[in-house]
Amino acid sequence: MQLNGSLPAIAAALRAEHRLLRQMITRMADWLTEDVPPEALKERGRMLFEALEDHARYEEEELFVHLRKRSPHARRLVEMMELVHEEVRETLRAALGSPDPREDLWTLLQLSQEHFDVEEKEVFPLAEEPSEMPHPQEGSPCLT
Numbered sequence: 001m002q003l004n005g006s007l008p009a010i011a012a013a014l015r016a017e018h019r020l021l022r023q024m025i026t027r028m029a030d031w032l033t034e035d036v037p038p039e040a041l042k043e044r045g046r047m048l049f050e051a052l053e054d055h056a057r058y059e060e061e062e063l064f065v066h067l068r069k070r071s072p073h074a075r076r077l078v079e080m081m082e083l084v085h086e087e088v089r090e091t092l093r094a095a096l097g098s099p100d101p102r103e104d105l106w107t108l109l110q111l112s113q114e115h116f117d118v119e120e121k122e123v124f125p126l127a128e129e130p131s132e133m134p135h136p137q138e139g140s141p142c143l144t
């Protein structure tokens with residue numbers, strides 16, 4: 001996705017993507033409980049992963065790159081989120097390489113949902129708040 005906007009606008013777009021991705025995750029969970037052959041599950045898992053990956057790259061390139069400069073706390077959070085993105089990539093690789101991808105795909109769904117929860121509660125609010133406290137401009141009148 002290409003979107004050149006303010007950080008709050010980017011965070012809003014990412015929250016909207018989470019809603020769509022959560023629907024895809026729910027559908028995938030349904031398929032995992034049905035009698036779907038392993039190869040079909042892998043194909044559906046790969047399609048879900050492509051949507052997750054597109055979202056993750058957008059986060060990394062448009063949001064995290066800015067947030068990591070904000071504070072040590074923000075940088076640590078972003079690094080934790082990037083680790084989970086990598087864990088999701090590795091889990092998908094494991095699923096595709098397994099004769100039965102069910103367990104790895106369950107892990108992928110759980111990882112993704114928990115990751116979305118953390119981003120929504122802890123990461124996106126950093127983008128939605130003002131980046132710094134207002135401070136007097138140089139040369140502005142001093143009242144003291």
Ligand SMILES: [Fe+2]
Nearest residue numbers: 056059081119
């Ligand atoms: Fe993410």
Ligand SMILES: [Fe+2]
Nearest residue numbers: 014059116119
């Ligand atoms: Fe996300």
